[in-house]
Amino acid sequence: MRYSLIFTLLLLCIIGFGSVPLNTIDSLKNELTITEGEAKVELLIQISEAYRNLHSSYCIDYGISAIDESKLLQNKELEAKALKSLGISTYYSGKFDDALLYYQNSLELYSKLDDKKQMAACYNNIGIVYEELAEFDMALEFYKKSFEYEKQLDNKKGIGISLISLGNIFYYQNTYHLAIDNYFQALLIFQKINNKWGIAYVYNSIGIIYRLWNDLDNSVMYFEKSKLIYEEIEDEVGLSKVLCNLGELYSDEPKDYKNALKYFNQSISIKKKLEDKIGIALLYNNFGTLYAKMENYEKALSYFNDSYLLYSEMKSITGLVMVEQNIGKLYFQFEDYNTAAEKFTNSLKMATKAKMDNYISSNYKELMSCYALTLDTESFKKYYNLYNSKNDSIINHLRLSRLYDIESKYVIEQLLITSNKLSEENQLKEQEIRQLRLIMAGLGGLIILIIFSYVLFLKIRK
Template identity: 25%
Template sequence: MFLVAFLLPQLANAQSNPTTDSLIQLLNRTKSTKEKLPITLQLSEELYKSNSTLALKYAFESERLAKKLHSDSLLNKAYINQGTAYLHLGNHPSALNLFFKAIHGAQKNGDSHTLFAAYDNLAILYYYQKDMDNALKYLFAALDQYARKKPMSNFQIERKIYVLNNIGIVYDETKQYKKSAQYFNKALALAKQMNDHEIIANVLTNQADLYNNQGKSELALKQYEEALAIRRKNNNKWGLSKSYLSIGQFYLTNKNYDKAESYIKEAIELGKEAKYWQNVDVASSKLFNLYKLKGDYKNALTALELNKKVNDTLFNQERIRKITQLEMQFEFDRKQADFLTKQKERNIYYWLASIALSLSLVIVTLLFYLQKNRTRKLRLEQENLTQEKSKLEKDVELKEKELANKLLHITQNKEFIDDISTKLIGIKQKIEIEAQSSVQKIISDLQANLQPDLLQEFELRFHQVHDEFFNTLNKKFPDLTPSERKLCAFLKLNMSTKEISTITHQSTKSIEIARTRLRKKLNLTGSDQNLVDFLTQLDV
């Protein structure tokens, strides 16, 4: 298993950790924004394994506080913590976007610690997506950040062990066994140097998996049993459940059903005690298969019923977690909108006050010096304003065309790169092995051109062209979410669903659903009025 599972034994009970409880109490007593920010960051880091939704809540608060303090370095850390929570919640697109935002900011500041965290998490994300090339790419990028740190703290050595271990896992899964063994050995040597028993047990288990994949059954069993002995000594029920399941699977594969049954049953019992339901789910499924092979259908039914019960429990937990995540996201968006609204209100107040003062001075001066010419000057000013308005309207029309053309160009460029990359992948399979690495580099270079944040560029340019559009939209429809406001902007430019999909990385089906919801919020349901026409005329 990869890094996320690798860390769980150490953090499974983080939610009840006295450190977490004391941090929450400290946060409730703290009034200063500057003092609150590091506490919320630490809380999101402590909780992201045991309670990812709660970790996300504190990461959102960290972002808000960091923006309030104008701290770019801490804002990048907030992005990392949000991305990590999303990764554990299974929301990979949001996690990917946040990690790249953190990398962009950290590269400007030369923040090696944040870069490591972003690269490390990106590797996990790509591993989950079965993209082993990118997983290795970012694992080595993370390792490179620690190559510059001398001497390293214990925490940094621990993080380096995780990276070395995960490189070994990727090489094992891609059948590069020699390289896999090298990195497992490096990870194990550092783990023994730190004398961290649970990390040692995890690396030993991964080495056993490697031996098993190579057909070295005796060596594999020896490593499994050594990891089990370490966990017995430390009475780590969470880890013991994992070890018993690994050995049970080993015996099941080798058709030693009696021993397999004994170990898998023990894995289930320990998993129940530790509330490690994911392991109980897997173990009960293995037990069901074992009884089927033995023809013991009565016990097979019992194992199947347990598996279904655990599956239902996990499903309900996941559903509750997703609902909570959505509620928290909505609350965060609402607070962000309130903050921006108040900020705009303050700016408008100062702007109006300045204009009022300036106008007062101008009026007094005009009355004093130019009373007789007042009517003539007002008429001239009105003519100038009319001309200026006409000029501005033409400028807006020109900029709108430029913005639409640029977005179209970006969209076509992405489609072109995707098409070329697909063709190169096909060519890669047909050419000699020596030339495949060169073709892969070309593919990687092409894909690198797809990283720029198109949404940020679009929002900046759109605000320059249609400064009043969002003000009018927010005034008439204050309940729109940020995503729905962005969709309104795309539609105002008369962009197609396919073009919006390319910019936002969403599927066309998701965008069509979003358009239907938007019509309802704009009170257009049951109306024949075209959505694009409605938005085009909104700020006229």
């Protein structure tokens, strides 16, 4: 099952995703009729973004108008801004090819303007699209470029986001110790700058890693921490992601299907309201998995097919790898082993091309089971050997040890930071006490001087 790593939330650090009341949009449109020049372009961008999670076609139309107007004005800065904004909108609409084009054109303009802050944002956003397309090497290249610019700018929030992005790639490449190391580094940064959005994001990501390592208690703890913060800051997008992850967790180990269904329904209601096509596709898959476990196979297949259609429209390889495998599992339960093997093979081909090790290994295991039951000895041996080579228990144990070592390093660093803060506070208190003592000594001396002067005065009077 593919956990929601929230790539889309990374975009929120650049531009908001909240709901905009229709009367606000009407007000902006009225203002548009009496506005010209650069102000008109800014208004077109605002209206486009206001429609982003209300009406995708209006959103894109206004975004294109903003680009056209900025070109007429020959204002490269506004054109770059409009292009980047439309890149975000088309990404959320699942039009990844269009999103890439808009981001690349925006990056080209910002490069000419030498706007490093916006260049870093564009590099990050391009990486997000490549990540969704399962082109992880390309995603990694763009994330690293973004990271370098953020470090040059000493942009703490940007550095944290880049660390998360790099962590996500390591997650997909099944190098979880590298993923969680990046997440903890990001967490330290977000805690230092008191960025609650970033803290919630990282908690959710860490929860996913612990879930994959079957550490249920830590996974729930981090998911709940993330959920509380998202509720506090009223971030519906983030909340929908962590609700989805909690649903997946409860549908697996505890087999608490009632709670799983509750979390999935809460999540999808938010995703539909926000027109989050990527999130809806993932939830359809999750509903399919849940209903399969509840032995409602007809409903499960219907949800899987809906998910497959959405991922196909978006050309999302990571999504298709997951859904193909899950449909294969369903046909396996139907005892249609040939169709199941066909689905697992399709998933395996895409996973191999995308270097998604976790899915490569699990597809080997599924194909091994199919060929064992169809008495295809040669194919069984092939996938048995491939699966064993990928699933060395000693290697997995070492990976888990690394995971805990990384968390220990983070905890120690947190204690050092706390200790340093306490030391600084104690030093300030000691300094304040010394100053107070000096003041008191001065006051005491002054009082003695006054008393002495008064006594001397009385003696003189006598």
